[in-house]
Amino acid sequence: MKQKKEVTIHDIAKKLALSSATVSRALQDNPTINKKTRIRVQEAARLLGYRRNIFASSLRKQQTNTIGLIVHELRSNFITSVLAGIERITSEAGYDLIIAHSSESFKKEAANAANLFHKRVDGLIASLAFDTIGLDHYSLFQDKGIPVVFFDRVEERSESTKVIIDNYQCGYQATKHLIEQGCRRIVMVTASLERNVYVQRFMGYKAALADSGLPFDEQHLLIKDLSEKCGVEAARQILDMAPLPDGAFITNDFSAAVCMQHLKEQGVRIPEDIAVVGFNNDTIGRIVEPSLTTIDYRGQDMGEIAARSLVNHLQGITNIRHTNTIVIRSDLIIRKSSLRSGTF
The missing domain is CATH 3.40.50.2300 (Response regulator)
Incomplete structure (x- = not known):
């Protein structure tokens, strides 16, 4: 099918017997053109299917x-x-x-x-x-x-x-809260430590453990992609740990909710057996049972x-x-x- 030719201001000018400059100004609603002419030009442009060439205009303006x-x-x-x-x-x-x-x-x-x-x-x-x-x-x-x-x-x-945000402080605050709730074996589920947000949260987690006299256990650090699959995988790894962790800091609310659900299906009570803190303050955190403690990431x-x-x-x-x-x-x-x- 042959493509229809693009309508230009010259086509509008020819139809209305006006100059191209007048049509151009009228289309820009320039007050130097009287109102009746502006309305007439704009109506003709609409009927003819005229489209402004914004790209060309932008190139002229360098923006x-x-x-x-x-x-x-x-x-x-x-x-x-x-x-x-x-x-x-x-x-x-x-x-x-x-x-x-x-x-x-x-x-x-x-x-x-x-x-x-x-x-x-x-x-x-x-x-x-x-x-x-x-x-x-x-x-x-x-x-x-x-x-x-x-x-x-x-x-x-x-x-x-x-x-x-201050990811270090967030990691510290989340971990410290779990410690204050009596947790001593706290798992952290996070993503690639090559990224600033995750390495800083991890550093905050380690600092909170150290400040409370608790050792850092490498098996308690689970590096995941923070997906739905990650939540299930994390839960399975937690269940395989002996002794069972009593706290989990999971740096994504969706993954935390999936992890919690899988743990509950295996008979783990939350928070009595494992207390959980998420991250992001996603809507899912208010829906899951029990509702999820989280970092409000605005x-x-x-x-x-x-x-x-x-x-x-x-x-x-x-x-x-x-x-x-x-x-x-x-x-x-x-x-x-x-x-x-x-x-x-």
Whole structure:
């Protein structure tokens, strides 16, 4: 089927016997063109099926009013809440979002970065994949002076702008809470220690054990992918341990809920036999029985702060290159899954 020719402002001008310059201004609702003419032009454009060539316009202005976003996944409540925060700020500022996800692949993340660079995004917000090493694949942006803000999973040693929580303190707080509930053999289920968020939580966990005079046992550290399968695998490994652990710090609420369910099916009482703390404050934590103690990881706040930092830079209000790291608040939310003493 032959493709229909794209309607141009020259076609509209010819139909209405107006100059192309007048049509162009009328389509932009320029007040120098009288209102009746503007309405007439805009109605003709609608009837003819005219579409603005935003890309060509953007090239002339050297900006596209688009922001690129790279996330490591799209299925978690945390990422959904981050996206909501980013979208709210960028939409209010008149920017469109182009979203790409790496599926936890460094190779795919690098390809996404190159693709967004060639789409001429004005700025980029990114969270790193499990296996990402270094930030060389973002050098295209740096060389062109295109601002990049990293959130959550970041390269801590870099000088890039980062929006994070205090993962060390969160790991310490979660573990200390379990110790205060009488736990002495605490399992930690987490993901790759190559990523800042997981290694910092692990360091906090170890520090809380040490400060309480408890030894770190390597068999109590389970490195997983924090999926549904991971929750079942973790439960099986915990059940095989002798003596049985009496506490579990699982750095993902969904995995924690799956793990708890499997343990309960095998006759383990929660929190009486094993007290459990999760991470992220996902909705599932309020639904499972017993309700899940967790770290409140404020994804929407993180998204809003990352987006606002980038937009303010693009609009010349602030310079993100003067801000290295922004740490947002996080809290321990205590629910029934960890309470072995006192009253809920």
